[in-house]
């Protein structure tokens with residue numbers, strides 16, 4: 001087999017946090033959280049190819065029709081903003097896997113097909129890292145003849161890369177505690193229907209946490225916990241029953257840094273959405289609606305008004 005045929009592909013989903021509470025800042029700069037993660041039906045793909053060169057190279061393309069492709073069409077985003085050096089989370093993930101195998105003879109190319117907005121609060125970079133972990137693990141095992149790392153080993157590497165990376169590796173729905181990396185999978189009765197609306201400019205996650213701390217500087221912030229009945233309603237309730245329990249501590253901080261999101265949230269209420277919320281650290285906004293037809297209709301309206309919008313299932 002020629003080296004050009006040695007390639008492995010893996011995907012990982014974007015996410016929303018249906019609920020997110022953060023405690024006070026910890027001495028290490030992180031926050032303890034209580035997060036209800038839910039994967040969405042738009043996500044990233046990474047193809048890892050063995051090359052004749054040395055080191056790791058990166059290519060980035062937009063998935064047609066995705067939020068990223070819509071941002072490109074509107075000229076509000078450039079793929080050049082995605083790093084292609086060792087600071088790309090997918091490269092760091094690949095290196096973490098390769099360190100566990102005999103040295104690779106040749107180099108590695110990572111082709112990232114992006115659908116999830118960059119710095120959008122949907123865990124796009126984390127999904128790239130998770131997909132790279134899975135793809136490079138299979139590739140390194142094939143090339144070396146060694147056994148692939150098992151799921152627990154990959155999860156440990158994921159937690160070392162970022163708080164959201166373990167969830168991107170597992171997908172579905174899960175409660176995240178600690179920094180968000182400690183996961184307990186939870187059941188989803190019926191998939192939810194969301195409309196995701198991407199913003200013109202990203203929000204850096206550390207800045208949003210810092211703004212949350214600033215806004216709460218005079219408060220006695222309690223330890224984070226999920227509301228009573230939330231997990232049960234996700235498992236067996238309707239979207240209408242779930243909607244009143246959705247909340248995100250980071251939303252006020254994201255709105256403080258990006259007040260232009262207020263009308264984006266309000267557009268959901270005007271259109272009859274069951275709930276509208278900022279995804280993670282923002283600025284992507286999610287509108288929860290009753291069914292797939294309502295999601296498609298709302299996404300059409302919002303796109304007609306000029307916003308990058310996409311109807312998705314969760315998970």
Ligand SMILES: C[C@](O)(CO)[C@H](O)COP(=O)(O)OP(=O)(O)OC[C@H]1O[C@@H](n2ccc(N)nc2=O)[C@H](O)[C@@H]1O
Pocket residue numbers: 017020029030031032033035121123126161162163164165178179180205206209250280281
């Ligand atoms: C906002 C969320 O996306 C919600 O799921 C996550 O909490 C962020 O996860 P992430 O982007 O994977 O975060 P990391 O890459 O691990 O950390 C980036 C930065 O976010 C802040 N951070 C992150 C997670 C956490 N529990 N507390 C924090 O304060 C820290 O300033 C950290 O330096």
Ligand SMILES: Nc1ncnc2c1ncn2[C@@H]1O[C@H](COP(=O)(O)OP(=O)(O)OP(=O)(O)O)[C@@H](O)[C@H]1O
Pocket residue numbers: 081082083087088089090117118119120121122123124125126128129164202203205280281282
């Ligand atoms: N593979 C990657 N894709 C996008 N950005 C990356 C990647 N690797 C590193 N980065 C850097 O990380 C920053 C945040 O990227 P990312 O898209 O993961 O944010 P996010 O989705 O808001 O993260 P989260 O939801 O986990 O807080 C980018 O601005 C970019 O500089």
